[in-house]
Amino acid sequence: MKEVSSVDVAISPIEKFQEYLATRGKRLTRERMIFVEEVFADHEHFDADTVIERVSRRKDGRSVSRSTVYRVLSLLEEAGMIRKVARQNDRDVYEHDYGYAQHDHFICEKCGDLIEFSNDSVREVVEQIAAEHGFRLSHHRLEAHGVCAKCSAPPQRRHRKLDMI
Amino acid sequence: MKEVSSVDVAISPIEKFQEYLATRGKRLTRERMIFVEEVFADHEHFDADTVIERVSRRKDGRSVSRSTVYRVLSLLEEAGMIRKVARQNDRDVYEHDYGYAQHDHFICEKCGDLIEFSNDSVREVVEQIAAEHGFRLSHHRLEAHGVCAKCSAPPQRRHRKLDMI
DNA sequence: GTTATTGCAAACCATTTGCAAGTGT
């Protein structure tokens, strides 16, 4: 399900990251480039292990160590380019926060899928409530839990009538 | 800040828990009673350590071991009486899910306070979106992040003009 | 050349678990 569209951005993720690093006297290393290249190649959600696996799968053999992955994860989060969305299987799950519009999530209790959606009314309601409470908003996070359309579709059975007790 | 009101419930937390335990062939032990007594004494958010500290502070010396605290935490969650709300300092933070109305949270980025609020429009918007996407909703969780009124109040200084550079 | 960064292995720390002793029903 692809409901959240990409947004025009002036510069590429690597450039954006470089920009951030420069302001902090930090360096754009080979490992950091590899990391960003892998993680921003698509718009999937990911966790530390996902990234470790992806970089170790590279044909050019240029991988990135486990500790560096964790370190770059924090850097990108500080840079505001990724963000923690959830915790699944005792792991922090991240998503891009650069190049894509603000959105929220459905989490299916059956298949575990994270489904993204955008909706202006959510933002409006949150903003209004924040205003009422004198809260200066930086962002919000909405998770709707339930069963997705795919999983709640009735399974094909022969004796449908038996369900109607 | 007290914005979420309690709700009339037929039976006490202990009775409710007992009810759940009975259906599973589980037992209401001394430790479980102590735990529920402490945790439902107020409506604060809490984590495992909070509970461990509270039970060890009891004058009657009837404490509950660390492992039992974790075990009862899961039981109460299964029973639908508490629920994870957030993760702070690498710890799971819980709140009551029994005896109180559905509500959402502001999380202050400065003082870290969790501020509760209820608002029907949030529920309505979420329900509408779920309907649009064929999602069967069980519950939602909304976190608004920002700076609370208290923390964003300008500090009292003598030379206010210096701020306007 | 300096100073930040890497990779490794060890450390951390919240949470979980095996097991023998104890307890609710």
Next chain:
DNA sequence: ACACTTGCAAATGGTTTGCAATAAC
């Protein structure tokens, strides 16, 4: 009596960190 539970100590597993070697700038 028979499970179910407890507490202890040890294990787990994701994430962090100290340190010597390495690479950006």
